[in-house]
């Protein structure tokens with residue numbers, strides 16, 4: 043289990059009577075990029091939100107580095123953990139959403155240092171230095187003092203990625219990070235994500251960008267109706283999937 047960073051076992055999640063996740067199991071190794079593909083409504087966002095503890099699961103379990111999310115073991119029984127513990131566990135995962143979710147009243151640099159200073163308790167000077175480095179890594183050294191409204195969608199999304207990295211997460215979850223962008227801005231964000239993958243960051247990426255999945259992902263999981271229909275090496279799943287539905291989906295998307 044040592045090189046498994048995230049382990050989901052038989053995770054189910056209902057919204058009322060509707061089963062959004064149906065016994066989803068997935069292993070993500072340290073340093074791996076796992077792309078999740080599949081039609082709208084198949085449960086991709088819900089699964090990421092469960093890993094990020096934005097949703098509670100009904101059954102099954104999710105582990106990060108061997109730590110069970112949301113529960114504490116006490117002999118043979120499990121107890122829900124406190125909100126404070128939930129917040130601590132949530133910090134293991136960074137999340138980048140479709141919409142950039144930057145704080146509109148803060149500059150790019152302020153957006154990045156807010157969490158490290160307020161939540162991690164980093165000294166401001168150190169956080170600023172690291173924030174500058176992170177902005178340089180996403181190619182935005184010249185935009186440190188810009189407000190989100192002064193940045194393009196692609197630039198805002200790159201700030202959002204730098205902000206996620208600023209919290210030193212074990213893994214970053216991306217939920218369709220380029221699907222709200224104008225087409226000409228997609229590649230600058232994917233390039234930043236590729237660079238990040240090359241530094242060894244563990245990533246789960248929900249995306250319809252199959253070119254990115256082909257070039258960057260180690261594994262690809264195809265989801266449909268709340269289930270992982272197929273998961274395996276990216277090259278295999280994207281070019282010779284066993285599942286007919288995966289094959290049809292891939293043909294339709296590209």
Ligand code: ADP
Nearest residue numbers: 057060062080081082083084085086087088089
């Ligand atoms: P995807 O990201 O693959 O498009 P989602 O995880 O967003 O799919 O949604 C899966 C299904 O769960 C959809 O049918 C959606 O309508 C439903 N769903 C998601 N969140 C909620 C919610 N908070 N309340 C009720 N239904 C939800």
Ligand code: MG
Nearest residue numbers: 086087088217
């Ligand atoms: Mg979604």
